[in-house]
Amino acid sequence: MGVRVSKDWQAVADAINTRMEQLGLSQKELSERSKVSPATLRLMQQGANASRSATTLAAVSTALGWKADHLGDVAAGRPASGDDAEQDLREEVQALRGEVAELRAGLEGLTAKVARLSKS
Structure with a gap:
């Protein structure tokens, strides 16, 4: 049985919200770019303690102009990879x-x- 590592969803929320502000992106625009539903984005922006798939994190990362693993790294508490x-x-x-x-x-x-x- 693997050890489950808790994720820092508030750090993910902070990163998303800051980047959206920097880019002047609305939630609707981010949803369209990432193909992630507005409801899921809303929960992510609020730091809801709910597991997110690597695919969802990668889609939002890419839509925000980051490398695909950026938000996964943020969630895991790792420094963002050479972005x-x-x-x-x-x-x-x-x-x-x-x-x-x-x-x-x-x-x-x-x-x-x-x-x-x-x-x-």
Whole structure:
């Protein structure tokens, strides 16, 4: 008979909720991406003490941009396996900052053009 190791479902909930906030994902969007029901996601987000299959954990991990075993590692109290999600997020933020700067410059140009036209 194998020894049953308890899982830290609250740590899983915290990881999911933090990542969803970082990515701006709703529960519905995560459900669609992961193919996990909203009811199951809700329980996971609440840290409900209910065993989750490795398949479910992997689906949610992948949908959140992590390696498939990320949430399994979190549940088991292991450090997340060499995952680049944080670096990816930093790169995405940097790219968005560049896009915002371009949009700002374009808007300033349009504002100046409108000002010139209105003086005519």
